[in-house]
Amino acid sequence: MSRISVRPEIQRLDAYAPGLSIAEIRRKYGLDQVIKMASNENPLGAPPLAQEVVRRYAAFAFRYPQGGNPRLVAALAALHSVEPARIVVGNGSDEIIDMLIRMLAEAGRHVIVCFEPCFSIYPIQGGIAGVQLRRCPLRKDFSFNFDALLNLVNADTRLVFVSTPDNPSGYCPPRAAVRDLARQLADHAPDCLLVIDEAYMDFADDENASSLLAAGDLPENTAFLRTFSKSYGLAGLRLGYGVLPPVLAKYYWRTRLPFSVNIPAEEAGLAALADTAFRQATLTTVHEGRALLRQKLTELGCTVWPSSANFLLFQLPEGTCSAQECFEALLKKGVIIRPLSSYGLQEHLRVSVGNPQENAAFLAALRDILASSAPDRDGKS
Numbered sequence: 177m178s179r180i181s182v183r184p185e186i187q188r189l190d191a192y193a194p195g196l197s198i199a200e201i202r203r204k205y206g207l208d209q210v211i212k213m214a215s216n217e218n219p220l221g222a223p224p225l226a227q228e229v230v231r232r233y234a235a236f237a238f239r240y241p242q243g244g245n246p247r248l249v250a251a252l253a254a255l256h257s258v259e260p261a262r263i264v265v266g267n268g269s270d271e272i273i274d275m276l277i278r279m280l281a282e283a284g285r286h287v288i289v290c291f292e293p294c295f296s297i298y299p300i301q302g303g304i305a306g307v308q309l310r311r312c313p314l315r316k317d318f319s320f321n322f323d324a325l326l327n328l329v330n331a332d333t334r335l336v337f338v339s340t341p342d343n344p345s346g347y348c349p350p351r352a353a354v355r356d357l358a359r360q361l362a363d364h365a366p367d368c369l370l371v372i373d374e375a376y377m378d379f380a381d382d383e384n385a386s387s388l389l390a391a392g393d394l395p396e397n398t399a400f401l402r403t404f405s406k407s408y409g410l411a412g413l414r415l416g417y418g419v420l421p422p423v424l425a426k427y428y429w430r431t432r433l434p435f436s437v438n439i440p441a442e443e444a445g446l447a448a449l450a451d452t453a454f455r456q457a458t459l460t461t462v463h464e465g466r467a468l469l470r471q472k473l474t475e476l477g478c479t480v481w482p483s484s485a486n487f488l489l490f491q492l493p494e495g496t497c498s499a500q501e502c503f504e505a506l507l508k509k510g511v512i513i514r515p516l517s518s519y520g521l522q523e524h525l526r527v528s529v530g531n532p533q534e535n536a537a538f539l540a541a542l543r544d545i546l547a548s549s550a551p552d553r554d555g556k557s
């Protein structure tokens with residue numbers, strides 16, 4: 177009899193719950209057309225220049241990539257005007273999150289501090305690493321209480337994770353507040369790294385006013401994460417990057433599996449950086465779509481939270497259906513959005529900003545659902 181057994185941390189694990197896929201829903205409900213507004217992907221698809229290079233580099237699928245992805249590193253260093261020694265790249269920023277935890281925190285000894293709710297990869301990878309998690313509730317309006325967060329930090333804390341703009345709310349604190357957090361953390365816990373996850377920062381109205389990285393202010397204890405999965409339209413190729421304190425970047429390259437960023441991903445990343453027309457169109461589409469969805473959802477009686485990202489957090493009007501019922505009714509109409517029970521938010525929904533057709537289809541479907549579930553005001557039914 178086999179005695180194979182997994183570590184207790186793994187037995188206890190709740191796996192990451194991804195947004196549903198189009199193929200799944202098409203099959204399940206027998207639909208021809210399904211719209212996915214669940215995973216904050218780019219509403220315009222993949223950049224044309226990146227598609228072209230992925231085709232061109234298909235023939236290189238047999239090759240190992242060059243170690244250290246030097247061309248991509250150079251391009252990213254230039255983009256952010258930082259030394260190349262600070263740049264790391266990974267198989268999505270998820271890989272960098274995982275690596276930072278494994279590099280800095282010892283199982284059974286060290287602590288990670290983050291908000292509750294927050295992007296679920298931080299607690300999941302922390303759990304896998306066997307590291308204790310201390311979580312600070314968000315305020316009722318989903319804004320950050322950095323004082324309360326700092327109160328959870330002790331001498332064993334090795335990482336503090338903050339996403340700005342935040343997922344799933346879209347909340348974005350002012351740059352000065354983040355700067356102050358970095359400063360206080362440096363005083364309070366000099367062994368602790370502050371990880372600022374800026375996956376959605378380029379969708380903010382004023383990136384400079386919100387991002388220390390964009391402003392060129394890089395505190396010594398702070399790592400910044402960005403991704404090609406959202407505004408650059410390459411979620412499926414898996415490419416993310418970090419701007420780290422140089423000594424940490426050096427250890428990252430030693431620790432990472434050598435080839436986690438493959439040749440098509442690296443080339444597509446370079447092409448996506450060059451495809452400025454696509455990126456500009458993405459930002460315009462998201463800004464316009466976000467404003468439209470916010471306005472129309474509000475007109476439908478929903479509560480919508482302010483968002484600096486490419487998605488909106490909302491609640492349905494009182495006395496209509498539950499968030500879960502609405503999510504399922506939308507699925508039947510071929511629209512996938514994101515229920516947030518895995519974030520502990522039973523009555524909230526998150527919708528990614530789509531292209532104009534997708535936004536209109538989502539709004540029409542939601543209008544129907546709300547109309548048929550609203551209490552009948554005339555008393556007839």
Ligand SMILES: *Cc1c(COP(=O)(O)O)cnc(C)c1O
Pocket residue numbers: 216267268269270271295339343373375402403404405411414415416
């Ligand atoms: C989408 C997202 C990421 C990016 O993940 P990738 O692994 O780069 O695809 C990182 N952080 C947050 C908060 C996200 O929502």
